[in-house]
Amino acid sequence: MNTQDAKRVLEAALLVAQQPLTMRDLRSLFADELGADALSALLDELVADWQGRGVELVSLASGWRFQSRPEMRQYLDRLHPEKPPRYSRAVLETLAIVAYRQPVTRGDIEDVRGVVVSSQIVKQLEDRNWIEVVGHREAPGRPALYATTHQFLDDLGLSSLDQLPAMHEVGADPEAMLAASMQESLLGAAPDALSDVTDGDERLPVTEGDAALIDGK
Template identity: 40%
Template sequence: MTNIENLTNIIESILFGAGRPIRLSEIKTLLGSQNLDIDLPSIKIALNSLEARYEESSIEIKEVASGFRMQIKEEYGDCLYPLWNDTTNRISKAFMETVSIIAYKQPVTRGDIEDIRGVSVSTQIIRSLLDREWIKVSGYRDAPGRPALYETTKTFLNDLNLKSINDLPPLPEALSAEEALDQLEVG
Protein backbone atom coordinates (compact mmCIF):
# COMPACT_ATOMS: atom_id res chain seq x y z
CA MET A 1 0.00 0.00 0.00
CA THR A 2 1.17 3.53 -0.76
CA ASN A 3 1.08 6.40 1.73
CA ILE A 4 -1.49 9.21 1.33
CA GLU A 5 1.11 11.84 0.30
CA ASN A 6 2.47 9.63 -2.48
CA LEU A 7 -1.09 8.75 -3.54
CA THR A 8 -1.91 12.47 -3.65
CA ASN A 9 1.09 13.10 -5.91
CA ILE A 10 0.14 10.18 -8.19
CA ILE A 11 -3.43 11.47 -8.52
CA GLU A 12 -2.10 14.98 -9.13
CA SER A 13 0.00 13.65 -12.02
CA ILE A 14 -3.04 11.82 -13.45
CA LEU A 15 -5.18 14.97 -13.36
CA PHE A 16 -2.38 17.11 -14.79
CA GLY A 17 -1.61 14.70 -17.60
CA ALA A 18 -5.16 13.74 -18.53
CA GLY A 19 -6.19 17.02 -20.09
CA ARG A 20 -9.84 16.15 -19.46
CA PRO A 21 -12.08 15.39 -16.48
CA ILE A 22 -11.40 11.98 -14.91
CA ARG A 23 -13.96 9.96 -12.91
CA LEU A 24 -13.01 8.39 -9.58
CA SER A 25 -13.49 4.95 -11.12
CA GLU A 26 -11.04 5.85 -13.91
CA ILE A 27 -8.46 6.94 -11.35
CA LYS A 28 -8.96 3.63 -9.52
CA THR A 29 -8.49 1.72 -12.80
CA LEU A 30 -5.33 3.68 -13.66
CA LEU A 31 -3.91 2.99 -10.21
CA GLY A 32 -4.84 -0.67 -10.58
CA SER A 33 -2.88 -0.85 -13.84
CA GLN A 34 0.17 0.10 -11.72
CA ASN A 35 -0.61 -2.67 -9.19
CA LEU A 36 -1.93 -0.15 -6.67
CA ASP A 37 -5.15 -1.45 -5.11
CA ILE A 38 -6.62 1.79 -3.73
CA ASP A 39 -10.25 2.10 -2.65
CA LEU A 40 -12.48 4.98 -3.75
CA PRO A 41 -12.63 6.66 -0.30
CA SER A 42 -8.80 6.84 -0.24
CA ILE A 43 -8.82 8.41 -3.70
CA LYS A 44 -11.38 10.98 -2.53
CA ILE A 45 -9.21 11.76 0.54
CA ALA A 46 -6.23 12.32 -1.78
CA LEU A 47 -8.35 14.63 -3.96
CA ASN A 48 -9.38 16.58 -0.85
CA SER A 49 -5.70 16.86 0.06
CA LEU A 50 -4.97 18.26 -3.41
CA GLU A 51 -7.79 20.78 -3.03
CA ALA A 52 -6.25 21.93 0.26
CA ARG A 53 -2.77 22.07 -1.32
CA TYR A 54 -4.02 24.40 -4.06
CA GLU A 55 -6.19 26.57 -1.80
CA GLU A 56 -3.70 29.48 -1.88
CA SER A 57 -2.58 29.04 -5.50
CA SER A 58 -3.90 29.84 -8.96
CA ILE A 59 -4.80 26.19 -9.58
CA GLU A 60 -7.81 24.26 -8.33
CA ILE A 61 -9.27 20.79 -8.47
CA LYS A 62 -12.78 21.11 -9.89
CA GLU A 63 -15.52 18.49 -10.08
CA VAL A 64 -17.58 18.82 -13.26
CA ALA A 65 -20.13 16.55 -14.92
CA SER A 66 -17.53 14.12 -16.28
CA GLY A 67 -15.33 13.89 -13.19
CA PHE A 68 -12.48 15.80 -11.60
CA ARG A 69 -9.97 18.03 -13.37
CA MET A 70 -7.11 20.37 -12.59
CA GLN A 71 -7.68 23.91 -13.87
CA ILE A 72 -6.72 27.54 -13.47
CA LYS A 73 -8.93 29.41 -11.01
CA GLU A 74 -11.39 31.75 -12.69
CA GLU A 75 -9.85 34.90 -11.22
CA TYR A 76 -6.56 34.14 -13.01
CA GLY A 77 -8.15 33.44 -16.38
CA ASP A 78 -7.66 36.99 -17.67
CA CYS A 79 -3.89 36.46 -17.50
CA LEU A 80 -4.25 33.62 -20.03
CA TYR A 81 -6.71 35.35 -22.32
CA PRO A 82 -4.03 36.73 -24.70
CA LEU A 83 -2.69 33.20 -25.19
CA TRP A 84 -6.04 31.87 -26.33
CA ASN A 85 -7.58 34.95 -27.94
CA ASP A 86 -9.06 33.34 -31.03
CA THR A 87 -11.29 35.86 -32.77
CA THR A 88 -12.34 33.38 -35.46
CA ASN A 89 -14.78 31.58 -33.16
CA ARG A 90 -16.85 34.43 -31.75
CA ILE A 91 -20.12 33.31 -30.23
CA SER A 92 -23.15 35.22 -31.46
CA LYS A 93 -26.06 36.42 -29.37
CA ALA A 94 -28.35 34.06 -31.33
CA PHE A 95 -26.02 31.13 -30.52
CA MET A 96 -26.08 31.95 -26.81
CA GLU A 97 -29.85 32.45 -26.78
CA THR A 98 -30.35 29.10 -28.50
CA VAL A 99 -28.10 27.11 -26.18
CA SER A 100 -29.59 28.90 -23.15
CA ILE A 101 -33.11 27.92 -24.17
CA ILE A 102 -32.01 24.33 -24.68
CA ALA A 103 -30.25 24.27 -21.30
CA TYR A 104 -33.15 25.72 -19.31
CA LYS A 105 -36.09 24.14 -21.13
CA GLN A 106 -34.67 20.77 -22.25
CA PRO A 107 -35.68 18.68 -24.00
CA VAL A 108 -36.89 21.11 -26.67
CA THR A 109 -37.54 21.05 -30.40
CA ARG A 110 -36.35 23.60 -32.89
CA GLY A 111 -39.96 24.86 -33.02
CA ASP A 112 -39.97 25.37 -29.24
CA ILE A 113 -36.78 27.44 -29.52
CA GLU A 114 -38.26 29.51 -32.34
CA ASP A 115 -41.46 30.12 -30.31
CA ILE A 116 -39.42 31.39 -27.36
CA ARG A 117 -36.97 33.49 -29.40
CA GLY A 118 -39.61 34.77 -31.80
CA VAL A 119 -37.33 34.20 -34.81
CA SER A 120 -36.24 31.17 -36.81
CA VAL A 121 -33.24 29.16 -35.61
CA SER A 122 -30.34 28.98 -38.02
CA THR A 123 -29.40 25.48 -39.13
CA GLN A 124 -25.77 26.58 -38.70
CA ILE A 125 -26.33 27.31 -34.99
CA ILE A 126 -27.83 23.87 -34.37
CA ARG A 127 -25.04 22.23 -36.39
CA SER A 128 -22.40 24.22 -34.48
CA LEU A 129 -23.90 23.18 -31.12
CA LEU A 130 -23.94 19.55 -32.27
CA ASP A 131 -20.34 19.80 -33.58
CA ARG A 132 -19.15 21.25 -30.26
CA GLU A 133 -20.99 18.38 -28.57
CA TRP A 134 -22.84 20.90 -26.40
CA ILE A 135 -26.21 19.43 -27.41
CA LYS A 136 -27.47 16.08 -28.63
CA VAL A 137 -30.68 14.64 -30.02
CA SER A 138 -32.36 12.90 -27.09
CA GLY A 139 -35.37 11.61 -28.98
CA TYR A 140 -38.24 12.74 -31.17
CA ARG A 141 -41.51 14.40 -30.21
CA ASP A 142 -44.65 12.43 -31.01
CA ALA A 143 -46.02 15.15 -33.28
CA PRO A 144 -46.36 15.67 -37.04
CA GLY A 145 -42.93 15.55 -38.65
CA ARG A 146 -41.44 13.87 -35.53
CA PRO A 147 -39.20 16.86 -34.64
CA ALA A 148 -35.92 16.14 -32.85
CA LEU A 149 -35.70 16.88 -29.13
CA TYR A 150 -32.45 18.58 -28.09
CA GLU A 151 -30.77 18.54 -24.70
CA THR A 152 -27.38 19.58 -23.37
CA THR A 153 -24.48 17.17 -22.87
CA LYS A 154 -21.75 16.54 -20.30
CA THR A 155 -19.35 18.38 -22.63
CA PHE A 156 -21.55 21.49 -22.29
CA LEU A 157 -21.48 21.16 -18.50
CA ASN A 158 -17.71 20.58 -18.48
CA ASP A 159 -17.03 23.58 -20.73
CA LEU A 160 -19.19 25.81 -18.52
CA ASN A 161 -17.57 24.46 -15.35
CA LEU A 162 -20.80 22.91 -14.07
CA LYS A 163 -21.32 19.63 -12.23
CA SER A 164 -24.98 19.32 -13.27
CA ILE A 165 -27.65 21.30 -15.09
CA ASN A 166 -29.01 22.26 -11.65
CA ASP A 167 -25.89 24.42 -11.18
CA LEU A 168 -27.07 26.88 -13.85
CA PRO A 169 -27.94 30.26 -12.35
CA PRO A 170 -31.65 30.74 -11.77
CA LEU A 171 -33.62 32.51 -14.47
CA PRO A 172 -34.79 35.98 -13.51
CA GLU A 173 -38.45 36.13 -12.61
CA ALA A 174 -40.73 37.47 -15.30
CA LEU A 175 -42.10 40.89 -14.49
CA SER A 176 -45.83 41.34 -14.20
CA ALA A 177 -47.33 43.91 -16.57
CA GLU A 178 -47.73 46.27 -13.62
CA GLU A 179 -44.05 45.96 -12.60
CA ALA A 180 -42.94 46.50 -16.19
CA LEU A 181 -45.01 49.70 -16.38
CA ASP A 182 -43.57 50.88 -13.05
CA GLN A 183 -40.03 50.37 -14.39
CA LEU A 184 -40.86 52.27 -17.56
CA GLU A 185 -42.25 55.21 -15.55
CA VAL A 186 -39.19 55.30 -13.29
CA GLY A 187 -36.71 54.99 -16.21
Protein backbone atom coordinates in the same frame (compact mmCIF):
# COMPACT_ATOMS: atom_id res chain seq x y z
CA MET B 1 0.83 2.65 -0.66
CA ASN B 2 0.58 5.40 1.91
CA THR B 3 -1.69 8.41 1.64
CA GLN B 4 1.01 10.84 0.53
CA ASP B 5 2.19 8.57 -2.27
CA ALA B 6 -1.38 7.99 -3.43
CA LYS B 7 -1.96 11.74 -3.59
CA ARG B 8 1.20 12.16 -5.66
CA VAL B 9 -0.04 9.55 -8.13
CA LEU B 10 -3.41 11.27 -8.43
CA GLU B 11 -1.81 14.67 -8.79
CA ALA B 12 0.54 13.51 -11.53
CA ALA B 13 -2.22 11.76 -13.49
CA LEU B 14 -4.54 14.76 -13.30
CA LEU B 15 -1.85 17.25 -14.26
CA VAL B 16 -0.84 15.41 -17.43
CA ALA B 17 -4.34 14.35 -18.49
CA GLN B 18 -5.68 15.90 -21.70
CA GLN B 19 -9.29 15.40 -20.63
CA PRO B 20 -11.13 15.24 -17.28
CA LEU B 21 -10.61 11.89 -15.55
CA THR B 22 -13.56 9.92 -14.21
CA MET B 23 -13.58 8.14 -10.88
CA ARG B 24 -13.19 4.89 -12.79
CA ASP B 25 -10.08 6.28 -14.50
CA LEU B 26 -8.63 7.34 -11.17
CA ARG B 27 -9.39 4.02 -9.48
CA SER B 28 -7.61 2.21 -12.31
CA LEU B 29 -4.40 3.97 -11.25
CA PHE B 30 -4.45 1.80 -8.14
CA ALA B 31 -5.74 -1.38 -9.82
CA ASP B 32 -9.11 -0.80 -8.07
CA GLU B 33 -7.45 -1.42 -4.70
CA LEU B 34 -8.52 2.03 -3.51
CA GLY B 35 -12.20 2.34 -2.65
CA ALA B 36 -14.46 5.16 -3.84
CA ASP B 37 -14.69 6.74 -0.38
CA ALA B 38 -10.94 6.73 0.11
CA LEU B 39 -10.41 8.14 -3.37
CA SER B 40 -12.92 10.93 -2.75
CA ALA B 41 -11.16 11.81 0.50
CA LEU B 42 -7.80 12.05 -1.29
CA LEU B 43 -9.31 14.27 -3.99
CA ASP B 44 -10.77 16.56 -1.33
CA GLU B 45 -7.31 16.81 0.24
CA LEU B 46 -5.82 17.70 -3.14
CA VAL B 47 -8.44 20.41 -3.62
CA ALA B 48 -7.42 21.88 -0.27
CA ASP B 49 -3.70 21.54 -1.08
CA TRP B 50 -4.11 23.69 -4.19
CA GLN B 51 -6.13 26.44 -2.53
CA GLY B 52 -4.66 29.89 -3.06
CA ARG B 53 -2.61 28.83 -6.07
CA GLY B 54 -3.01 29.80 -9.73
CA VAL B 55 -4.39 26.36 -10.59
CA GLU B 56 -7.30 24.57 -8.95
CA LEU B 57 -8.64 21.01 -8.95
CA VAL B 58 -12.32 20.88 -9.88
CA SER B 59 -15.02 18.26 -10.33
CA LEU B 60 -16.89 18.59 -13.64
CA ALA B 61 -19.68 16.69 -15.34
CA SER B 62 -17.24 14.34 -17.08
CA GLY B 63 -14.67 13.99 -14.32
CA TRP B 64 -11.89 15.74 -12.42
CA ARG B 65 -9.30 18.12 -13.87
CA PHE B 66 -6.81 20.84 -12.99
CA GLN B 67 -7.58 24.23 -14.51
CA SER B 68 -6.38 27.80 -14.13
CA ARG B 69 -8.35 30.03 -11.80
CA PRO B 70 -10.59 32.66 -13.46
CA GLU B 71 -8.49 35.55 -12.15
CA MET B 72 -5.49 34.14 -14.07
CA ARG B 73 -7.18 34.43 -17.45
CA GLN B 74 -6.19 38.03 -18.19
CA TYR B 75 -2.53 37.02 -17.85
CA LEU B 76 -2.73 33.67 -19.65
CA ASP B 77 -4.56 35.25 -22.59
CA ARG B 78 -1.36 37.19 -23.34
CA LEU B 79 0.24 33.90 -24.40
CA HIS B 80 -2.50 33.44 -27.02
CA PRO B 81 -3.63 36.93 -28.04
CA GLU B 82 -5.86 35.75 -30.89
CA LYS B 83 -9.51 36.65 -30.48
CA PRO B 84 -11.80 33.85 -29.26
CA PRO B 85 -14.85 32.96 -31.40
CA ARG B 86 -17.85 35.27 -31.15
CA TYR B 87 -21.37 33.93 -30.99
CA SER B 88 -24.44 35.80 -32.15
CA ARG B 89 -27.33 36.58 -29.83
CA ALA B 90 -29.41 34.08 -31.77
CA VAL B 91 -26.97 31.27 -30.99
CA LEU B 92 -26.72 32.19 -27.33
CA GLU B 93 -30.47 32.56 -26.89
CA THR B 94 -30.99 29.14 -28.45
CA LEU B 95 -28.37 27.60 -26.18
CA ALA B 96 -29.96 29.19 -23.11
CA ILE B 97 -33.41 27.85 -24.01
CA VAL B 98 -32.02 24.34 -24.47
CA ALA B 99 -30.13 24.58 -21.18
CA TYR B 100 -33.11 25.71 -19.12
CA ARG B 101 -35.98 23.87 -20.83
CA GLN B 102 -34.40 20.64 -22.09
CA PRO B 103 -35.27 18.42 -23.77
CA VAL B 104 -36.73 20.70 -26.43
CA THR B 105 -37.48 20.56 -30.15
CA ARG B 106 -36.71 23.28 -32.66
CA GLY B 107 -40.42 24.09 -32.56
CA ASP B 108 -40.22 24.65 -28.79
CA ILE B 109 -37.29 27.02 -29.27
CA GLU B 110 -39.15 28.91 -31.97
CA ASP B 111 -42.18 29.27 -29.70
CA VAL B 112 -40.02 30.92 -27.04
CA ARG B 113 -37.90 33.11 -29.31
CA GLY B 114 -40.62 34.03 -31.78
CA VAL B 115 -38.34 33.34 -34.74
CA VAL B 116 -37.55 30.51 -37.10
CA VAL B 117 -34.43 28.71 -35.83
CA SER B 118 -32.05 28.21 -38.73
CA SER B 119 -30.24 24.92 -39.27
CA GLN B 120 -26.97 26.89 -39.09
CA ILE B 121 -27.60 27.77 -35.45
CA VAL B 122 -28.32 24.18 -34.46
CA LYS B 123 -25.32 22.90 -36.41
CA GLN B 124 -23.01 25.45 -34.76
CA LEU B 125 -24.07 24.30 -31.30
CA GLU B 126 -23.79 20.63 -32.27
CA ASP B 127 -20.36 21.16 -33.83
CA ARG B 128 -19.21 22.83 -30.60
CA ASN B 129 -20.58 19.76 -28.77
CA TRP B 130 -22.79 21.91 -26.53
CA ILE B 131 -26.09 20.27 -27.58
CA GLU B 132 -27.05 16.87 -28.93
CA VAL B 133 -30.11 14.88 -29.99
CA VAL B 134 -31.32 12.76 -27.07
CA GLY B 135 -34.51 11.35 -28.58
CA HIS B 136 -37.58 12.17 -30.62
CA ARG B 137 -40.98 13.48 -29.55
CA GLU B 138 -43.94 11.26 -30.30
CA ALA B 139 -45.63 13.81 -32.53
CA PRO B 140 -46.15 14.20 -36.28
CA GLY B 141 -42.76 14.07 -37.93
CA ARG B 142 -41.14 12.83 -34.70
CA PRO B 143 -39.05 16.01 -34.20
CA ALA B 144 -35.64 15.66 -32.58
CA LEU B 145 -35.28 16.51 -28.90
CA TYR B 146 -32.18 18.50 -27.97
CA ALA B 147 -30.35 18.66 -24.63
CA THR B 148 -27.01 20.00 -23.44
CA THR B 149 -23.92 17.79 -23.20
CA HIS B 150 -21.23 17.08 -20.63
CA GLN B 151 -18.93 19.24 -22.77
CA PHE B 152 -21.28 22.19 -22.22
CA LEU B 153 -21.03 21.73 -18.45
CA ASP B 154 -17.27 21.18 -18.59
CA ASP B 155 -16.79 24.42 -20.55
CA LEU B 156 -18.84 26.23 -17.92
CA GLY B 157 -16.86 24.62 -15.11
CA LEU B 158 -19.98 22.91 -13.71
CA SER B 159 -20.62 19.35 -12.59
CA SER B 160 -24.40 19.37 -13.15
CA LEU B 161 -27.26 21.46 -14.51
CA ASP B 162 -28.38 22.03 -10.92
CA GLN B 163 -25.54 24.53 -10.63
CA LEU B 164 -27.06 26.84 -13.23
CA PRO B 165 -28.84 29.80 -11.63
CA ALA B 166 -32.53 29.15 -10.97
CA MET B 167 -34.79 30.75 -13.57
CA HIS B 168 -36.52 32.91 -10.96
CA GLU B 169 -33.13 34.37 -10.05
CA VAL B 170 -32.26 35.55 -13.54
CA GLY B 171 -35.69 36.11 -15.11
CA ALA B 172 -37.31 34.31 -18.00
CA ASP B 173 -35.64 36.19 -20.86
CA PRO B 174 -33.27 33.73 -22.61
CA GLU B 175 -30.53 36.30 -23.17
CA ALA B 176 -30.67 37.39 -19.53
CA MET B 177 -30.43 33.75 -18.42
CA LEU B 178 -27.39 33.27 -20.60
CA ALA B 179 -25.61 36.44 -19.51
CA ALA B 180 -26.12 35.50 -15.86
CA SER B 181 -24.97 31.90 -16.14
CA MET B 182 -22.49 31.49 -19.00
CA GLN B 183 -18.88 32.36 -18.20
CA GLU B 184 -16.64 34.24 -20.62
CA SER B 185 -14.74 31.02 -21.25
CA LEU B 186 -17.88 29.64 -22.88
CA LEU B 187 -19.07 32.74 -24.70
CA GLY B 188 -15.74 33.93 -26.00
CA ALA B 189 -16.97 37.52 -25.48
CA ALA B 190 -18.69 39.61 -22.86
CA PRO B 191 -22.49 39.70 -23.27
CA ASP B 192 -22.51 43.37 -24.30
CA ALA B 193 -19.96 42.68 -27.04
CA LEU B 194 -21.87 39.88 -28.73
CA SER B 195 -22.44 40.08 -32.45
CA ASP B 196 -25.84 41.19 -33.64
CA VAL B 197 -25.76 38.77 -36.55
CA THR B 198 -29.10 36.96 -36.77
CA ASP B 199 -27.82 33.78 -38.46
CA GLY B 200 -30.72 33.87 -40.87
CA ASP B 201 -33.44 34.15 -38.23
CA GLU B 202 -36.77 35.25 -39.58
CA ARG B 203 -39.08 37.05 -37.18
CA LEU B 204 -42.47 35.51 -36.55
CA PRO B 205 -45.55 37.22 -35.14
CA VAL B 206 -45.66 36.71 -31.37
CA THR B 207 -49.00 35.41 -30.09
CA GLU B 208 -50.37 35.56 -26.55
CA GLY B 209 -49.30 31.95 -26.13
CA ASP B 210 -45.76 32.79 -27.20
CA ALA B 211 -45.65 35.68 -24.76
CA ALA B 212 -46.72 33.38 -21.94
CA LEU B 213 -43.87 31.01 -22.80
CA ILE B 214 -41.36 33.84 -22.86
CA ASP B 215 -42.61 35.07 -19.50
CA GLY B 216 -42.18 31.54 -18.11
CA LYS B 217 -45.91 31.23 -17.24
